[in-house]
Amino acid sequence: MKKLKPNHPKDFYEWQEYAKTIEPIHISWLKQAKTPGEYAGVDVLTGIPVSRNRFLVGVLLFSKTIKERSPEKNIGLMVPSSVGGAITIMSIMSLGKTVVNLNFTSGKKSLQSAAKMAELKTIYTSKKFIGKMLDKGVDLISFFTGINIIYLEDVKESISIGRKLKTLLLSKILSASAIEKKFFKKVNGNDTAAILFSSGSEGSPKGIELSHTNLSANAKQASIALKIQKNDVFMSTLPTFHSFGFLATTLLPLGYGSPIVFHADPTEVENVAHAIEKYNGTIMAGTPTFLRMYVVNKKISSHMLSSIRFVVSGAEKLTTEVAEDFQLKFNKPIYQAYGCTETSPGACINLPDTEDNDGNIIINNKPGKVGKALMGTKFKIVDPETMDQLKTGEDGLILIGGPQVMKGYLGMDSKTAEVVKTMDGVRWYNSGDKGSLDSDGFLTIVDRFSRFAKIGGEMVSLSAIEEQVQQSLEMPELELVAVAVEDKKKGEKIVLLVTENIDLNTIKSALLKDEVPPLMMPSKVILVDEMPKLGTGKTDFSASKKIAQVHIS
Numbered sequence: 001m002k003k004l005k006p007n008h009p010k011d012f013y014e015w016q017e018y019a020k021t022i023e024p025i026h027i028s029w030l031k032q033a034k035t036p037g038e039y040a041g042v043d044v045l046t047g048i049p050v051s052r053n054r055f056l057v058g059v060l061l062f063s064k065t066i067k068e069r070s071p072e073k074n075i076g077l078m079v080p081s082s083v084g085g086a087i088t089i090m091s092i093m094s095l096g097k098t099v100v101n102l103n104f105t106s107g108k109k110s111l112q113s114a115a116k117m118a119e120l121k122t123i124y125t126s127k128k129f130i131g132k133m134l135d136k137g138v139d140l141i142s143f144f145t146g147i148n149i150i151y152l153e154d155v156k157e158s159i160s161i162g163r164k165l166k167t168l169l170l171s172k173i174l175s176a177s178a179i180e181k182k183f184f185k186k187v188n189g190n191d192t193a194a195i196l197f198s199s200g201s202e203g204s205p206k207g208i209e210l211s212h213t214n215l216s217a218n219a220k221q222a223s224i225a226l227k228i229q230k231n232d233v234f235m236s237t238l239p240t241f242h243s244f245g246f247l248a249t250t251l252l253p254l255g256y257g258s259p260i261v262f263h264a265d266p267t268e269v270e271n272v273a274h275a276i277e278k279y280n281g282t283i284m285a286g287t288p289t290f291l292r293m294y295v296v297n298k299k300i301s302s303h304m305l306s307s308i309r310f311v312v313s314g315a316e317k318l319t320t321e322v323a324e325d326f327q328l329k330f331n332k333p334i335y336q337a338y339g340c341t342e343t344s345p346g347a348c349i350n351l352p353d354t355e356d357n358d359g360n361i362i363i364n365n366k367p368g369k370v371g372k373a374l375m376g377t378k379f380k381i382v383d384p385e386t387m388d389q390l391k392t393g394e395d396g397l398i399l400i401g402g403p404q405v406m407k408g409y410l411g412m413d414s415k416t417a418e419v420v421k422t423m424d425g426v427r428w429y430n431s432g433d434k435g436s437l438d439s440d441g442f443l444t445i446v447d448r449f450s451r452f453a454k455i456g457g458e459m460v461s462l463s464a465i466e467e468q469v470q471q472s473l474e475m476p477e478l479e480l481v482a483v484a485v486e487d488k489k490k491g492e493k494i495v496l497l498v499t500e501n502i503d504l505n506t507i508k509s510a511l512l513k514d515e516v517p518p519l520m521m522p523s524k525v526i527l528v529d530e531m532p533k534l535g536t537g538k539t540d541f542s543a544s545k546k547i548a549q550v551h552i553s
Contacts, residue, residue, distance in 0.1 A: 008224065008375070012401075015376030016426060019217035019403030020189050025255040026093040027180065028216070030056070032257030034176040038233075041083040041260040044275045049259075050083050053171055060167050060183055063091035065155050069122065069148075070097075074195065076115065076123035076147070078102040078140065080264035081236045084152050086250055088124055089240065093212075096185030099194040103205070103241040104133065105534065106197070108143045110205050114197050115144060117207045117410050122148045124155075129264070189213035195410055196243050196341050207410030208243075208341050217403035218344035219252045221374040225349050226283065226310060232258045233307075235276060235284040237266040243345035244314050248285050258283075269293040273304040280307040287315045287538065288322050291334060295325045305330045312337050312349065316538050317445070317463075321476045323367060338370035338443060342419070342429050344404035348373045348443055369442040377402035380428065381437055395436045395446050399428040451541070453484035453492045460519050465494060468520060472510035473502070479531055482522065483545045485552050493523040495548040501527055526551050 009018050033040070033056040039049035050058075066075065066088075075092045077099055079085040092099045100118045102111060115123070123144060130151075133140050141149055174182065187193075193212040197205040226232075234253040238245025253260045261279045263272050266286060273294065275281065291313055294300055311326070314337040323334050335352075339345035350371035351364040364372070373379055380399040381390045390396040405427045408416035419430040434446040447463045462482040470476050479499045487493035496507070504525045511521060532543035 008220070010375065012376060012378050013425070016403055019213055019220075019376060022213070022216040022220050024093070024187055024189070024193070024212040025216050025219060025251045026090050026184070028255040029090060030094075030180060030184070031176045032255070034179075035257070037257055038259040040254075041086060041236075041262055042279065043083050044261060044263040044271055052257075053168075055083070055087060056179075057164070057168050057171050058087040059090045059094060060171060060179070061159050061164065062087055062152075062155060063094050063183065065159070066091055066097070066124075067095055069150060072097075072119075072121045074098045074100050074118045074120060076100045076102055076118070076120040077240070078104050078123055078125040079129055079152070080104075080239050081245060081250070081262045081266075082126075082264060083260075083262055084126065085240060086254060086260065086262070088152065089250065090254065093193055094184045096187045096191065098192045101194065101196055101239075101241040101246060103197055104140055104239075106205065110197075111140075111143050114205060114207065115147060118195055120144075120147055122150060124150050124152060127151045127153045187212055189216075190407070192407060194246065196241065196246060198341055206412065206415070209407040209410055210344055211407050214344045214404050214406060215247060215251055216255070217376065218247055218346050218374075219255050221376055221402075221404065222248060222252055222346050222349075223256055224375050225346075225351060228256050228258060229282075231280075232282045232309075233279055234258050234260045235263075235272065235281045236260045237263045237272055237290070238285065238287075239266075242315070243339075243341040244285060244287075247344055247346065248312070248314075249283075266290045267293065269297055270299050273297075273300040276308060277304045277306075282307055282309045283312075284308055284310075285312045285314065288313055288318045288334075289316065289533075289538075291326060292322045295322065295329055302330050305332060308332055311335065314339065314345070319476070320367070333365070335365060336367075336370050338445065340400070340429070340431055342406045342431075343400050343402070344406070346374055346404065347377055347400050347402070348379070363440065366438075366440075366442045369438070369444045371443065372441045373443070374402070377404070378426075379437055379443055381435065390436075392439055393436055395434055398431045398433045398435045398443070398445075400431055401426045401428045405429045453482075453494055455487075455492055455494075455519050460494070462494070465496075465520050465522070468511065468514070468516055469496065469507060469522075472514045472516065473507065475500075478502075481531055481539055481541070481544045483541065483548045485545065485548050487523075494521070495524045495526060495552065496522045497526050497528050497531065497544055497547060499528060499530060524548075524552065 009015055033052045040052045040055035042049040075097050089099050190211050192209045193215050194210045196208050234249050236249035240246040240250055261275050261281055311332050311334045313334045318336045326334050335350040337349035339347040348371040353364050354362045378401045381396040384397040421428050436444050447461045451462045453460045465482040466480055470478050481497045483495050484492040485495055532540035534540050
């Protein structure tokens with residue numbers, strides 16, 4: 001694939017209309033599939049590259065089966081990052097149906113809730129994957145009573161040799177436009193392409209409807225930022241129920257013809273590192289939790305990641321320690337990005353510094369900040385009460401505007417109306433995050449507005465408490481979570497969950513030594529074996545709070 005040409009507008013308002021003209025991901029993928037190029041994808045565990053044409057044949061065969069067996073609109077999908085998963089996603093989208101990616105790490109209650117919300121009648125999954133989950137003591141199939149479970153392996157085996165040969169012949173002789181006309185259902189840009197579920201880190205997951213325009217526009221924005229090159233190879237380890245994994249490392253490379261190296265488990269970093277070396281991976285994405293694993297694993301050497309040209313971090317805060325240690329070990333900077341599932345998910349990113357024609361350095365990366373808005377995206381920092389726009393540098397509620405802002409929450413019109421507002425002809429998403437913009441347009445995230453304790457009428461940042469405790473104890477790698485629980489005298493009080501045996505007096509003494517305000521002092525410390533985590537690697541704040549409440553009561 002050639003380097004992208006600047007055939008897009010730069011003006012924010014022009015972008016909102018331009019986005020409607022970008023073809024859906026599955027159409028751009030089809031055009032790439034019909035052109036000569038590298039393999040479409042490879043699973044690390046099999047090591048067998050799947051050519052573009054073979055991938056196309058797989059989509060045509062699977063889409064016919066899905067059409068026959070699943071006449072409903074919403075199609076459930078429960079697979080890890082894999083070639084088979086990507087083929088199934090393209091198959092569903094080519095039929096004009098909606099991909100419902102299920103978070104198989106979220107637990108029985110959340111999965112049942114998601115299936116009910118999406119009115120699922122069929123879920124496609126893998127026998128091999130289900131078997132591995134059973135080995136871990138999780139019987140996923142038992143969660144879904146009354147829903148038809150179809151295994152991808154059975155679909156593959158049910159397809160006759162004659163049908164395979166006929167489809168192979170058609171894939172060779174028909175043009176992309178002919179295949180689209182014969183096999184694909186025409187879609188509208190505002191049609192729902194996918195339903196993803198929020199992480200549930202602060203409560204019950206919500207179904208987030210993303211349109212074809214949401215996804216294709218965000219893929220275009222990301223491709224411009226990353227300056228996708230002909231020799232780029234994407235590493236895909238994040239599951240597709242994770243918006244980061246769905247868009248950035250699956251749909252984006254598919255739509256732009258970049259090979260994808262799939263691995264089902266992002267925690268098996270040694271396997272991934274070997275795959276980067278073997279397949280010359282150039283772009284990798286992950287959460288700071290997963291990226292840190294590459295630093296601490298002594299079996300991973302710097303030369304194993306030498307082909308990587310871009311490492312992007314998202315979904316949670318990138319700590320200075322992780323960034324510096326990764327840079328020191330691999331001589332690769334981590335570029336922090338920011339977004340939400342509700343923004344498909346990309347909103348902004350740090351990028352490598354560049355030079356202008358006069359040799360002056362243009363700053364595109366500021367450590368500690370989450371970057372500048374993607375092209376076609378804008379931020380507003382407003383007062384959360386009055387919604388008045390604040391001045392540069394002032395902390396306030398972050399609103400995100402752009403074509404990637406979701407259609408809405410599935411079956412929750414009132415909730416959608418609370419967080420998506422149209423102003424000046426642009427739909428703005430209320431992120432719930434607190435932050436500020438500097439004079440260069442770089443965004444800083446301060447905290448979630450929901451991650452505050454209200455003590456004696458004063459708002460106290462829980463993230464600030466966590467950072468202060470690590471700093472005062474001189475233990476930057478200490479894993480801890482601060483939560484607020486009800487207190488009869490002061491409204492709320494702060495409880496710390498820690499993974500190392502540190503008593504309350506030690507923490508308070510360290511904080512007092514640094515003259516930390518009394519409002520930031522924790523009232524209790526709870527030792528846990530490990531922090532509650534979601535499947536994405538993010539901290540499960542809801543579960544953390546429940547642990548604190550049990551100990552307090």
